[in-house]
Amino acid sequence: MLVLGDAHAAEDPDNDDALLAAYDDADADVALQLGDLQRYDLPAPTWFVGGNNEDFDVIDALRAGDSPEQVSNAHLLAGTAAEVEGLRVAGLSGNYAPTQYDKPRSELSGERRRHFVREDVEAVAALEDVDVLMTHEAPEGLVYYGYDAGCEHVTRLVEELDPDLCLVGHHETHREATVHGVRAVSLAPVWQCYYRLDPETLELTVRETPNGDD
Template identity: 65%
Template sequence: MNSPDQRNVMLVLGDAHADDPDNRRGLFAAYRAADADVALQLGDLLYYDLPIPTYFIAGNNEDFDVIDALRNGRVDSERVTNATLLAGSTADVEGVTVGGLSGNYAPTQYERPRPNLLGERRRHFVSDDVEQAKQLGDVDVLLLHEAPHGLPVTEDYEVGCNHIDELVDELDPDLCLVGHHHEHAEGTRGDTRLVSLAPAWESYYTLDPDTLELTRHETPSA
C-alpha cells in the first residue's frame, strides 16, 4: 500500500460498523489520515456524525430510522452531520457524478412496495428502487452494497445479483465500488471496473477525481 497523495483526492471507505467503538476509532483514523475534503462510503456505516461531507449508501446494517429520515429529507438531529444518503440518486462530488443504490437483495422482498418493508426489512432494495436507479443517466462512479457478478470475493455462496447486473449494464459507469464483503477484490463487467472494498478499520482508499484512479492505503492504528 502506498502513502496517500494529498492532491485533490476523495476519501473512499468500505463498511464501517462504527456503532462499535473500536471500529469508530478506525473510521476516524482513516478520515484523519486521508485529510480529504469529501468522502464516499459503501454502507454499514452505523454512525452519522461525520467530520467532512460524506456521500454514502445504506447497507444491510444501519439505524434504519435515520436512513428513512434521510430518504425523506427530514433529518434534523445532532447525530447526523455531513451525511448525505444516495438511494437511487446521484451527486456531483468534486466534478464526478456519483450514483448509489442503497440496501441489499432479498428475493422474498424484491417485488414489494418500499412502504411495506418494516423493521429490519428496510435494509433491502426493491424493484422500484432499481428501476429508479436505472434512470440516473450518465454516472461515473456507482456505489453498491450488493455485488454484480464478476467480483472474486471469498464467500460460501455465489456472489452476484442479476438485478444488479442489469443496473450496472444500463448505467455503464467507469467504476463500480461495492461494500458488504469486507474484502478487497477487483474484477470487470463490460467496460466497468468493479472493486470490492476492504472494511474501513483495515483500509481506506483515495480516488483521483480526474482519472478515477483508486489507491488503497492501510488504516493507521487509532
C-alpha cells in the same frame, strides 16, 4: 477523495476509532462510503449508500429528505445521484432479498428496511451520465465464496448505466474485476484500510488505516 468500505461504527468502539482515524489520516475534503456506516456525524461531507446494518430510522429520514439531529455531513444516495468533485455519483442502498424485492418500499418494516426493492433499482436505472456507481450488494462476477455472490439486479445496473467505476461494500474484502466492461471494486472494511480516489483519473489507491487491524 476519500473512499471507505464498511465501518460498523456502532458495533465496536475500535471500529468507530478506525473510521475517524481514516478521515484524519486522509485529510480529504469529501468522502464516499459503501454502507454499514452506523455513524452519521462525520468529519467531512460524505455521500454513502445504506447497508444492511444501519440505524434504519435515520436512513428512512434521509430517504424522506429530513435531517435528524444526529446527522452531520452524511448524505444518503438511495436511487439518487449527486455531483461530487466533478463526478456524477449514483447509489443503490440496501441488500437483496428475493422475498422482498417486488414489494413496495412502503411495505417494508423493521429490519426488512435494509433491503432494496424493484422501485429502488428502477430509480437508479433511470439515471443518466453516471461516472461512479456505488452499491452495497455486488454485481455478478466480482466476489466468490465457492459460488458467485453477486446479484443480477446490480449486474443489470452496471450494464445499463455503463459507469466508469463501480464501488461495492458488504463483502468486506478487496476484489477487483471487469463486469460488462466496467471496472468494479469490492472494498475492504475501514478497520483494515481506506482508499483514495483521484476524481480526474479514477485511480484508486489503498492505504492502511492507522491502528487498524491487518
